[in-house]
Amino acid sequence: MGRLSDWRDSAERADSRLLMAIVLMVAIMATQLISSLFFGFAFGAFAGTSIMPLVLAFAALTSYAVVLSLVWRNLRADEGISLADIGLRAGRFSWPLTLGLAVIIYLTCSMIVGVYVQVTGYVNEQQVAAWVSESQGMSPIVVGLLVLAIVVIGPAVEELVFRGYLQTALAEKIPPWAAVVISSLVFGAFHMELGAFPLLVMVGAAFGAVYQITGTLWPAILMHMVSNGLAIIQIFNGE
Structure with a gap:
């Protein structure tokens, strides 16, 4: 009876997390769309230069604030969901070994992505690159907001x-391997960048593999931050 009860509790938690994942994805898309329209109109009414980088930064940060507030409410609700249930816990291995595994997977993924870029001639997310490039002529505050959104909070x-x-x-x-594949496919599709889809799936699979192997989400978050940070540096350097 105890095992059956534990199985039911586990199934209910899984269903709750799956539903919450869908809610959060919808929240990101809806909030970014509404925020982009709102900030675009608000800033466009007063700005004589391109304000797209500022709109992008505010829209992204607004959507992330909404998502984090929903996560906070979900964690506080009486549904059995905890930080550990969503990967924010100690891993299976020591931190040096965990970080070592993350570095190996990251470097392997980077080599595969490099081959993909060489073969296809893919240029890193051109719309984002254009917005970041435009921000170089704007206030350091705008650049800082973009970096905060893309490199820190977004990942x-x-x-x-x-x-x-x-x-x-x-x-x-x-x-588990199927869960990594499916979540990576959803991750790639969510960004709605057709040319970047294979690359995003590969990167997402690396993050998912690190999470699955180590049992903790922290190295995946760190890898994601490093990946986005390096991409931003390349864009600023005109590469």
Whole structure:
């Protein structure tokens, strides 16, 4: 009887995380759309220069604030969801070994992505690159907001949604490798960048593999931050 009760509790938690992942994805898309329209109109009425980088930064940060508030409410609700349930816990290994595994997977993924870029001639997310390039002629505050959104908060939020909630829920229903694949496909599709889809799936699979192997979300978040940070540096350097 105890095992059956534990199984039911686990299934309910998995269903709750899966539903929450969907809610959070919808929240990101809806909030970014509404915020982009709102800030675009508000700033456009007073600005004589391109304000797209500022609109992008405020829209992204607004959506992330909404998502984090929903996660906070979910954690406080009486549903059995805890920080550990979404990967924010100690891993299976010591931190040196965990970070070593993360570095190996990251470097392996980087080599595969490098081959993909060389073969396809893909240029890193051109719309984002254009917005970041435009921001170079603007206030350091705007640049700082973009970096905060793209390099710091964005990766943490996306890892919570796609790995912490989605992958964790799927891994309790299907084989872990299948959960990594599906969450990576959803991660790639969510960004709605057709040319970048294969690259995003590969990167997402690396994050998911690190999470699945180590048992903690922290190295995946760190990898995501490093990946986005290096991409921003390349854009600023005109590469």
